Amino acid sequence: MLNTLFNKLFGQSAASKPAAPAAGPLLTRNDPNAKFHSRFGGLWVDRLDAEQVLAEKLKTDPDVAEQEALIRSFMQNGFVILPGAVSHEQIDRYRAELQAQIDSGNSPIKVSVPVVGPQDKDVIPLHEADILTPLSKILDTYQYIDSAIPMIFNDKVTRFLRAVFEDDIWAFQGLHFERGSTQAVHQDTAYVVSENPLHVCASWLALEDVQPGSGELMYYVGSHRNPDWVYSEKYKHYNHERDAHEQHMGHLEYLHKVSQERGLPLEHFLPKKGDVLIWSADLAHGGSQIVDPSLTRRSLVTHFSPASSEPYYMxxxxxxxxxxxxVVPGGFTSTLYYPNR
Ligand SMILES: O=C(O)CCC(=O)C(=O)O
Structure with a gap:
């Protein structure tokens, strides 16, 4: 009794020393000795010794153990597919809220639209944009449409990203598409800039069943391990003021060339409404040609980084x-286009 009171007031007595604390999950985030496939670093799944790290994590981290098959597939292919990650009800609510913004005629939401000129895009208000034009991207809808939040931070995506990030999650660039993008095959590391270039993943959520011919998302399986394309001998990202146009075009051609030389298959994604694909920063992907212009291809792309890695735009x-x-425990958003909320 006295002993218990003593322990309560002053902590454990020497006589009843607690057992050594059980080792927690293995965290490698700050390992200064880590070596990566890319000269620009990466997440633990991008380490040269990722197999050994995984083996250690399997012993100490039940979340990793439960997602072992997904993580292995991500390491090998550069993407994973999470079927039925978001419910139809959630998607319908989100689409209704977006439609209400469109109908209001004075929504604060902005759209990136393609233009011809040195800058290939312009950012304009939603009510001025033709959102059915391919390559139109409605920006960071999560800033004004609350129902976007539980879709973006759905359980399956959150659990997976937490396991590969070893951290909380920061969503920082959202792109809503009504039609296929027809965007050339590219790597996000060229345009989505983070202080750690490879500390980025993106999710692609199908807001409807995707039909063949609608401009499906396509990707070279395993292309996240293509040797780095380096801009101006130093950079992972493209800067149109710094880097010659030929470097940019060269990068886009290189992705097809090197992927084909490596024998990587080019796959097309035909998901059902609610399915999510997560790609790693360097996976070569793009929007295929729209064969049937009557088809929509509604999707929501979100880029994420570990909460400790800042997007460069900050x-x-x-x-x-x-x-x-x-916006949810351990889940953050920021935006380049709008004021804070
Ligand atoms: O959805 C697409 O067609 C491509 C999207 C994309 O490449 C991107 O957001 O980086």
Whole structure:
């Protein structure tokens, strides 16, 4: 009794020393000795010794153990598919809220639209945009449409990203498509810039059943391990002011060439409504040609990084706007295009 009181007030007595704490899950995030496939680093799944790290994690981390097959497939192929990750009800609610924004005629939401010129895109208000034009991207809808949040941070995606990030999750660039993008095969590392270039994954959520001929998402399986394309001898990302146009075109051609030389299959994604595909930063992917222009191909892309890796754009934002918002426990969003909420 006295002993219990003593312990309560002053902690454990020497006589009843607690057992050594059980080792928690293995975390490798800050390992200074890690070596990666890319000279620009990566997540633990991108380490040269990822198999050994996985073997250790399997002993200490039940979340990794439960997702072992997915993680192995991600390491090998550069993407995973999570069927039925988002319910139809959630998607319908989100689409109704987006439609209400469109119908209002004065929504704060903005759209990136393709234009001809040195800058190949412009950002304009939703009510001025023709969102059915291929390559139109409705930007960061999560900032104004609350029902986007549980879709983006759905359980399957969150569990998977937490396992590969070893961290909380920061969603920082959302793109809603009504039609196929027809975007050339590219690597996100060229355009979606993070302070750690390969600390990025993206999710692609089907907002409807995708039909063949609608401009399906396509990707070279395993292309996340293509040797780095390096801009101006130093950079993973493309900067149109710094890097010659030929470097950019060269990168796009290189992705087909090297993927084909390596014998990588080019697959097309034909998901059902609610399915999600997650790709790793360097997977070569794009939008295939639209064969039937009457078809929509509604989808929501979200880019993520570990909460400890900042998107590069944060550096250029005015300090009051440099905020990441915790929208679910351990899940954050930020935006380049809108004021804070
Ligand atoms: O959905 C597509 O067609 C391509 C999307 C894409 O490449 C991207 O958002 O990076």
């Amino acid at each position: 550096r250029f934002k005015n300090p009051q706007e440099r905020q990441k918002r915790e």
